[in-house]
Amino acid sequence: MTPKSPDNGFQLFQSHLDQILAPEHRLIRLAKRIDWSRIETELEPCYSPDLGRPGCSTRLNR
Numbered sequence: 001m002t003p004k005s006p007d008n009g010f011q012l013f014q015s016h017l018d019q020i021l022a023p024e025h026r027l028i029r030l031a032k033r034i035d036w037s038r039i040e041t042e043l044e045p046c047y048s049p050d051l052g053r054p055g056c057s058t059r060l061n062r
Contacts, residue, residue, distance in 0.1 A: 021028055040057075047055060 023029075
């Protein structure tokens, strides 16, 4: 049996939130103003590359 072809319709759990939420929402605007790379740099010493599972992006941007 072959797998079903993907449905091209609206897929809530496979869409990025920025495609669903209103771009003028205040939290969306705030998230765009935050310097995420600086936060990652500041938090980097708190994590060990040898322990635990590999880390995810601070924003979980995929």
